[in-house]
Amino acid sequence: MAKPESTDPPLIELRNVTKTYGGGVLSRDSTVALDDVSLTVRGDTPQIVSVVGESGSGKTTLASLLMGFIAPTSGTILYEGQDVSSLSGPRMREFRRDVQAVFQDPFSVFNPFYKVDHVLTVPIRKFRLARSRSDRHDLMVNALETVGLRPDETLGRYPHQLSGGQRQRVTVARALMLRPKLIVADEPVSMVDASLRATILESLRTVNQTLNVPILYITHDLGTAYHVSDHILVMYRGTIVEAGDVETVITAPKHPYTQLLINSIPWPDPDRRWGQEIATRSEQVTVPEGHGGCRFAERCPAVMAKCVENPPPPYLPAADHAAACFLYDDRPELPKEELSRMLTLVPSGSSAQQGEGVPR
Numbered sequence: 213m214a215k216p217e218s219t220d221p222p223l224i225e226l227r228n229v230t231k232t233y234g235g236g237v238l239s240r241d242s243t244v245a246l247d248d249v250s251l252t253v254r255g256d257t258p259q260i261v262s263v264v265g266e267s268g269s270g271k272t273t274l275a276s277l278l279m280g281f282i283a284p285t286s287g288t289i290l291y292e293g294q295d296v297s298s299l300s301g302p303r304m305r306e307f308r309r310d311v312q313a314v315f316q317d318p319f320s321v322f323n324p325f326y327k328v329d330h331v332l333t334v335p336i337r338k339f340r341l342a343r344s345r346s347d348r349h350d351l352m353v354n355a356l357e358t359v360g361l362r363p364d365e366t367l368g369r370y371p372h373q374l375s376g377g378q379r380q381r382v383t384v385a386r387a388l389m390l391r392p393k394l395i396v397a398d399e400p401v402s403m404v405d406a407s408l409r410a411t412i413l414e415s416l417r418t419v420n421q422t423l424n425v426p427i428l429y430i431t432h433d434l435g436t437a438y439h440v441s442d443h444i445l446v447m448y449r450g451t452i453v454e455a456g457d458v459e460t461v462i463t464a465p466k467h468p469y470t471q472l473l474i475n476s477i478p479w480p481d482p483d484r485r486w487g488q489e490i491a492t493r494s495e496q497v498t499v500p501e502g503h504g505g506c507r508f509a510e511r512c513p514a515v516m517a518k519c520v521e522n523p524p525p526p527y528l529p530a531a532d533h534a535a536a537c538f539l540y541d542d543r544p545e546l547p548k549e550e551l552s553r554m555l556t557l558v559p560s561g562s563s564a565q566q567g568e569g570v571p572r
């Protein structure tokens with residue numbers, strides 16, 4: 213059953229955010245990486261939400277905006293109801309603590325000349341998380357154990373003495389020591405061997421379930437998204453084209469882009485029927501260059517005349533399942549800013565207990 217929605221302002225809210233790189237909005241050289249996206253991330257629903265889409269679809273841009281690393285070209289980003297661009301020093305510090313990142317390259321946070329401990333002690337000092345040496349040690353041990361690492365085999369070592377998977381789990385430990393309200397993991401397993409991916413994703417799952425930390429998992433890999441997440445957002449060229457419960461979206465995708473994406477993947481279980489029949493064209497349509505309609509029109513096997521006139525709003529082809537596609541224009545329309553509300557409507561199904569981790 214859905215939890216009653218909290219009246220507190222959401223942790224982060226994107227309102228009509230567009231991000232354009234290079235040359236200004238009207239320049240021919242500019243790239244619209246994110247196009248008028250509205251999204252709400254509530255910190256009180258401990259879910260793992262995956263953001264999937266092919267390379268260049270705007271996933272990292274979305275993540276960077278959510279973390280305040282870059283500013284939007286237009287639109288507003290709110291942190292607990294306050295415009296991020298006007299946060300005072302102390303509020304910015306809270307924001308930086310509340311939203312933690314786990315990056316693609318686990319090497320990027322390690323200095324090869326310092327022991328692994330350094331990566332953990334820096335945030336402890338910066339955010340004054342411990343009162344004494346032994347407090348600090350307990351904090352590190354606790355965090356490492358939560359992500360499945362043995363502290364005696366991790367502390368005191370140099371980065372090169374750990375495997376890629378271990379290093380990435382140290383970065384997860386580092387993030388969770390701060391008891392964040394959200395972890396944004398941007399392709400956290402793409403640079404490690406396939407054999408180590410499962411352990412990293414498992415550690416994220418553990419953090420999510422034992423400490424109730426919501427996680428935004430950015431990936432181009434639908435397989436891991438399916439296995440690890442509760443909900444999924446599918447992006448195509450800077451827009452969210454489909455969103456919903458992961459099982460529903462993967463097994464019964466509605467948007468032709470998601471259908472193509474899913475059908476192009478060799479799923480491991482041949483007996484299981486993934487995806488759906490791909491929607492096909494019922495009318496002959498010429499897609500003019502530079503049209504202002506659906507960004508997927510050029511590639512869409514089901515393109516219709518109206519698709520090149522206006523961008524489709526998100527419709528609700530099924531309960532808690534949205535697709536921005538005119539194939540569903542006989543279904544209720546979901547106001548764009550409501551798209552992400554779906555992420556809070558369906559409970560995660562996890563039996564997550566409030567964890568006993570590090571006190572805030």
Ligand SMILES: Nc1ncnc2c1ncn2[C@@H]1O[C@H](COP(=O)(O)OP(=O)(O)OP(=O)(O)O)[C@@H](O)[C@H]1O
Pocket residue numbers: 233234243244245265266267268269270271272273274432
């Ligand atoms: N700093 C930048 N300067 C110019 N263009 C950029 C910059 N960062 C991203 N872009 C462009 O914006 C678009 C979206 O990029 P983004 O990195 O957000 O996509 P992505 O979905 O994360 O891709 P990938 O999966 O390859 O990381 C792409 O066309 C990209 O080339």
